[in-house]
Amino acid sequence: MPYENGVDLVDRDYGVLGTPTNLRSIRFKQDSFSKVRALWNRVRRTLTNPFTKEAQIERVENKLENKKEEFQEMEFKPNEFNKSGTGVSKAEEKILKKATAIARLEEKLNILRDIPTSPSFVNSRAIKLKDNMIRNARFNSNNAYSVPEERKYAVFEDVDTDSIIKEEANKTAQDVRQMLNDKNIRDDIIVAPDRGEIKKTVDHEFERQEKEYIRNISAEEVADITGGEVESKSEEASKMADFDPEELRTAVSDALNKVNVDKGSSVETKIEKYGFNEDGTYRYKKEQLDEDFRKTPIIKEPSRIETSEIKVPRVDPSQVLKPATPEVKEEPKEELPFAKEEKEVRLGFDNEEIENVTKAADKTRNMDDIQALLERVKVLKEKQNESKQRAEEAKEEARKSEQMKKEAQERLQAYADALNEDLGYNERSAEEDMKKVKNNEDLIEAMLGMIQPTDAAEENVRAK
Amino acid sequence: MENQEVEKKMMSIVADDGTIEEVEVILAFEFKDNKKEYVVYTKNEKDENDNVTVYVSNVDRSSGEPKLMGVEDEEEWNRVKDVLRELSKAE
Structure with missing residues (x-):
């Protein structure tokens, strides 16, 4: 146990020991002796x-x-x-x-x-x-x-990471990536041949989850947040998810007709366009290819297939007459894993729509874009929240103004009512006055009527 | 629990004449810097002033079994005495 003076107080076993030579001794006062003994016993108690x-x-x-x-x-x-x-x-x-x-x-x-x-x-x-x-x-x-x-x-x-590493040592990075592309193992433990690979695959998994999250944001939601700014990207992304199987079938069929992997009767005339190479592979004849390219509108955007000589494995004549279109399972609309998309896009290299999807996929694959998009969405969300708050405040102000207006109107109405009341009173008062005046006039007239006979009597008296 | 008594720690020392003497260990410590271990023990000898005599030995465990060795070096002995002096002041 650590103690002062650069010493550790210890409690160890000694057993039976021999007497040392040059034994040193020191005398302690009883009090000091007791203190040292008590201290060490305390330490022993703690230790034991x-x-x-x-x-x-x-x-x-x-x-x-x-x-x-x-x-x-x-x-x-x-x-x-x-x-x-x-x-x-x-x-x-x-x-x-x-x-x-x-x-x-x-x-x-x-x-x-x-x-x-x-x-x-x-x-x-x-x-x-x-x-x-x-x-x-x-x-x-x-x-x-x-x-x-x-x-x-x-x-x-x-x-035990080490044992896992040994166990998985034979798996290549490609295998791991393939595993990650499979949705069904998303929640399984991800292991890789070495620590660096673990980190790489973990990063990959994070990217995949982010992509999935982005894809899950509906076009409306994104448009709502961004005011339509990123709507086009969302639409492109949704194209991948909502790929029409019929459209895909047609595109694949067209593509197969062009490369002529299959020699069905409907495309029999094109068989001549192909020939065997010296190494046994099958190829599209150069001259025919040139001719076809003159006929076929060339896509301005660079195609993923760059070679002019397409090599395909030697075809067994017994298997030549296959259906023109390979079996394409009509699955319900679902997200296509990236690896799958890529394969399909390569087949339909002259399909403009698929090219668009490829571009969209490339864009989506770009993590920086996603990161930037996320940041942008976040910023726009904040802005939207601010706007909402401001709108709320404005609404509140409008409500208050309306209230004040209403109150003012009420006060005005009350004032008008009071005035009207006063006016009514005055009118009534005027009418009463008029009545009084009229009464007075009547009274005067009556009195005058009484006076006139008096005058006539006076004249009679004078005449007499 | 703090007031609980601990048993006295005893140690057996074989004298030159072959007799075994039981002594009470008062203190054992180890210097942090050189990892030298010391044991302080008493035979409960008191002088006329009631002062208690204690013995100090270096414990050598290099061979596996502990051995008591004398403190040869004066400087080392002074250092040990300083430690004892300090510890005797502890409350």
Whole structure:
């Protein structure tokens, strides 16, 4: 146990020992003696007490559990897998850092449990954990990579990478790529002949998942997000997915008629265009080819087939009369894996539509395009969100204005009502006044009527 | 648990006359730099002032079995005494 003065206090077995020569002694005061003895006994208690050890184990176990949970919950954006100047991606650095912390705790636990360990334990364990993490990470709905719930247990599986490497040593990189193209093994463990290959294939798997994700975005969704900017790309991509089997059959048939692999009766006249080479291969005659090219409109875009001499294996005469069109299974519309597409495109080299699909496939294959597209979509999404927010704010303002207008109208109406009421009152008042005036006039007239007879009587009196 | 008593650690030393003496180990330590191990033990001898005499030996495990060796070098001995002095002040 580490202690001060550059010493470790230890508790070891001595057994029976011989008396040393030149034995040195020193006298301690009783108090000092007791202190030294007590100190060492405390240390011995710590070193030997199983309860203390158990408590330590418990503490380390808890810490390890937390670290493991953190590790399982890690999430990475696609751009974090971009290689830095050191050739290691930011994501790998982060994974390895956490994996190393876990490996250290596991080593500590081994020591406390008296399990033999080795100096290389931490490094090798950390690398295994990192590989497990990368192997099990999947592209999720947050546009990031993380380990799905159902595969979290696999992150801490003690996979013996070395034995896997030996087992898979005979598989070529081509085989691995072929495996990756097969959808059915998407969720299987991906292994490769060496570490470099593991990384390569993992990168490939990430790319594939991203492509798939892009393809899954519907044209409407993309157009909605980007305002139609990337719609054309989506349409091209969807062409690949929605390839009409009938169209494909026709294209293949046309192509076969041109290269004349099959010599059916319908194309009998073209048989003369072909001849055997010295090496036994079958070829299209040069002069006939030239003639046909004069007839056939030449595609401006460079074709994938560049050779003017098409070699095909010698054909067994008994198998000459085959149907003009090879069997093309009409499968439901589905995504064509890239390898398959390429084969079909090579057959229909003069089919303009297929050429377009090829171009679209090339574009889609280009990871940079996808990356840029993803970034673009992300930016546009953010812009759209901002616009939406602004629209919401504008709506809110409009609603408030409408409310204010309504309130103003109500106030105006109330004012108008009040005025009308006043006016009515005044009118009523005027009418009443008019009535009063009229009454007064009537009264005056009546009084005048009374006065006139009085005057007449006065005149009568005077006459008398 | 902290107050739990630990058993005294005893060590057997074979004297020159062949007798075996049981001594109590007071302290054992190892220098971090040179990995030299020392054992401090007592025969519980006290002087007139009640001071306790302790013995210090170097433990050599190079042959597999531990062997007690004397502390030959003065500098080494001073270093050991410094350690004991420091540890005796520990609370």
